[in-house]
Amino acid sequence: MTTAVLTGIGVSAGSAAGEVARMAPAPALPEARALTEADVPAEVAAARGALGQVAEDLERRAGAVTGDAADVLSAQSMMVADPALGDQVEARIRSGADGAHAIAAAFGEFRAALEQAGGYFAERVADLDDLRDRSVASLLGLPMPGLPDPGRPYVLVAADLAPADTALLDPSQALALVTERGGPTSHTAILAKTLGLPAVVACDGAGTLTDGRPVLVDGAAGAVHVDPPPHAVTEAAEREQERRRLAESVSGPGRTADGHPVKLLVNLGASNELPAAAAADSEGVGLFRTEFLYLDRAQAPSAAEQVAAYREVFTAFAGRGVVVRTLDAGADKPLPFATAADEQNPALGVRGLRTATRDPELLRTQLAAIAEAAADSGAEVRVMAPMVSVPREAAAFAEQVRAHGLRAAGAMVEVPAAALRAGELAQVCDFLSIGTNDLAQYAFAADRTLGELAEFLDPWQPALLDLVRMAADAGARHGRPVGVCGESAADPALALVLVGLGVSSLSAAPSCLSDVRTALAARTLEDCRVLAGIALSAPDATSARARVLAEIAA
Numbered sequence: 196m197t198t199a200v201l202t203g204i205g206v207s208a209g210s211a212a213g214e215v216a217r218m219a220p221a222p223a224l225p226e227a228r229a230l231t232e233a234d235v236p237a238e239v240a241a242a243r244g245a246l247g248q249v250a251e252d253l254e255r256r257a258g259a260v261t262g263d264a265a266d267v268l269s270a271q272s273m274m275v276a277d278p279a280l281g282d283q284v285e286a287r288i289r290s291g292a293d294g295a296h297a298i299a300a301a302f303g304e305f306r307a308a309l310e311q312a313g314g315y316f317a318e319r320v321a322d323l324d325d326l327r328d329r330s331v332a333s334l335l336g337l338p339m340p341g342l343p344d345p346g347r348p349y350v351l352v353a354a355d356l357a358p359a360d361t362a363l364l365d366p367s368q369a370l371a372l373v374t375e376r377g378g379p380t381s382h383t384a385i386l387a388k389t390l391g392l393p394a395v396v397a398c399d400g401a402g403t404l405t406d407g408r409p410v411l412v413d414g415a416a417g418a419v420h421v422d423p424p425p426h427a428v429t430e431a432a433e434r435e436q437e438r439r440r441l442a443e444s445v446s447g448p449g450r451t452a453d454g455h456p457v458k459l460l461v462n463l464g465a466s467n468e469l470p471a472a473a474a475a476d477s478e479g480v481g482l483f484r485t486e487f488l489y490l491d492r493a494q495a496p497s498a499a500e501q502v503a504a505y506r507e508v509f510t511a512f513a514g515r516g517v518v519v520r521t522l523d524a525g526a527d528k529p530l531p532f533a534t535a536a537d538e539q540n541p542a543l544g545v546r547g548l549r550t551a552t553r554d555p556e557l558l559r560t561q562l563a564a565i566a567e568a569a570a571d572s573g574a575e576v577r578v579m580a581p582m583v584s585v586p587r588e589a590a591a592f593a594e595q596v597r598a599h600g601l602r603a604a605g606a607m608v609e610v611p612a613a614a615l616r617a618g619e620l621a622q623v624c625d626f627l628s629i630g631t632n633d634l635a636q637y638a639f640a641a642d643r644t645l646g647e648l649a650e651f652l653d654p655w656q657p658a659l660l661d662l663v664r665m666a667a668d669a670g671a672r673h674g675r676p677v678g679v680c681g682e683s684a685a686d687p688a689l690a691l692v693l694v695g696l697g698v699s700s701l702s703a704a705p706s707c708l709s710d711v712r713t714a715l716a717a718r719t720l721e722d723c724r725v726l727a728g729i730a731l732s733a734p735d736a737t738s739a740r741a742r743v744l745a746e747i748a749a
């Protein structure tokens with residue numbers, strides 16, 4: 196049998212074989228259908244049946260999981276089983292609507308009521324939209340929208356994945372992720388690393404993969420083998436086992452072969468990631484993305500809610516360090532209460548630290564909450580600002596952080612101007628952290644969410660590495676540590692280059708740390724400097740990567 200190979204961008208290493216399960220899109224409402232009197236009883240029964248089927252399906256899924264996920268699914272099941280909803284649907288059919296339109300309209304009415312109630316209720320409208328789509332799909336006999344649930348482990352294939360799609364993804368069922376869109380720093384890439392799942396994004400031809408098709412996903416090579424022969428699956432499993440064995444053979448703080456320390460830290464972006472992050476062999480958190488607290492809401496979380504969420508993290512990391520990043524709203528993380536809806540170029544707009552100029556209270560409340568949660572937590576808490584562009588912003592931020600009694604203030608280097616003037620930032624801050632995801636986006640003027648622009652967003656781009664070197668040199672001149680917390684820190688070969696450029700800490704998804712630790716342990720600092728020189732002198736990203744890998748293999 197010949198096997199087709201689909202290629203894309205490998206964003207999370209490892210390989211896995213399994214059958215495809217697709218994430219179906221929300222169903223489009225068909226043209227309205229006129230009912231005769233005689234049609235009504237059957238239409239009512241079908242619509243009520245669809246609601247019942249969705250409720251049952253959600254209840255079954257709730258029974259198969261535990262914790263927050265089970266609570267969310269049970270609550271959704273109860274919403275769709277609410278007799279008032281069924282009565283509404285029936286009434287609308289009796290007054291002439293067909294089943295699909297009756298369901299959509301009844302949900303629309305509930306939605307309006309929730310929105311009007313405001314607060315917590317208004318935040319649940321997305322759940323109602325999801326239930327509406329499920330009910331309509333069930334009635335029309337279409338695949339269920341959202342995450343699939345084939346009842347066996349599967350390779351998830353989707354057009355793209357958004358944070359809301361994946362909140363309930365069960366990592367024990369998903370074997371690998373394949374998306375048609377997305378780039379190397381997209382949400383899918385970050386999620387895959389967090390869950391330790393092999394992933395290929397911007398995968399040409401992924402749209403042709405149908406449910407049940409056997410595939411072998413190679414996350415390192417960015418390849419999806421369709422209908423792989425059994426020997427290929429066995430070989431891939433053996434390679435995967437060897438990779439894991441090697442990764443587990445070294446532990447403890449990051450060190451090069453000659454003992455140069457490199458802090459290995461974890462990125463943390465949601466409360467459900469906390470157990471794995473805390474259990475990982477790391478010196479702490481290098482990037483605590485706090486946006487998860489603010490997403491999917493009509494208003495910012497209260498101070499008390501923030502204190503509780505931060506305290507949970509700080510307590511889990513008692514005795515270790517935690518770098519909290521203040522709210523990074525805007526662009527790929529829009530928030531209704533913090534971002535303007537009418538910006539033409541949101542990535543170049545009021546985002547990150549700039550949001551605090553428009554709404555100073557947002558930052559004040561957050562810093563006060565961080566300070567309160569940090570007190571007596573046992574963790575060494577440091578705070579940094581996203582999207583710093585000029586030294587003035589960094590100085591004002593640092594002053595505010597210290598005024599809240601917090602010890603260390605840092606600036607992220609994500610804008611080329613910040614890398615060019617990193618020396619001035621280092622003079623007013625205690626540390627710098629390079630966000631290579633955004634730094635690539637802004638250095639190359641390439642939207643980080645577009646798979647089509649992957650070449651520019653490749654963190655091996657020598658021009659990006661020039662900016663990293665500038666920031667690291669500036670940190671060294673002023674005696675300030677400079678870390679990297681973008682996705683580039685998760686690539687073991689690139690991690691060596693970053694260390695050679697002078698970076699002193701690497702922060703990545705917990706599942707990626709052991710590969711990076713093993714790579715460091717096999718090379719001296721001087722080796723890393725040589726590798727950095729090779730990458731910097733390459734003409735482009737592809738040859739930088741190839742030349743460094745060849746030197747490592749030599």
Ligand SMILES: C=C(OP(=O)(O)O)C(=O)O
Pocket residue numbers: 482484523609629630631632633634680681682
């Ligand atoms: C770490 C970064 O921040 P985020 O991915 O959250 O924008 C980055 O830009 O590299």
Ligand SMILES: [Mg+2]
Pocket residue numbers: 581609630632633
């Ligand atoms: Mg960023």
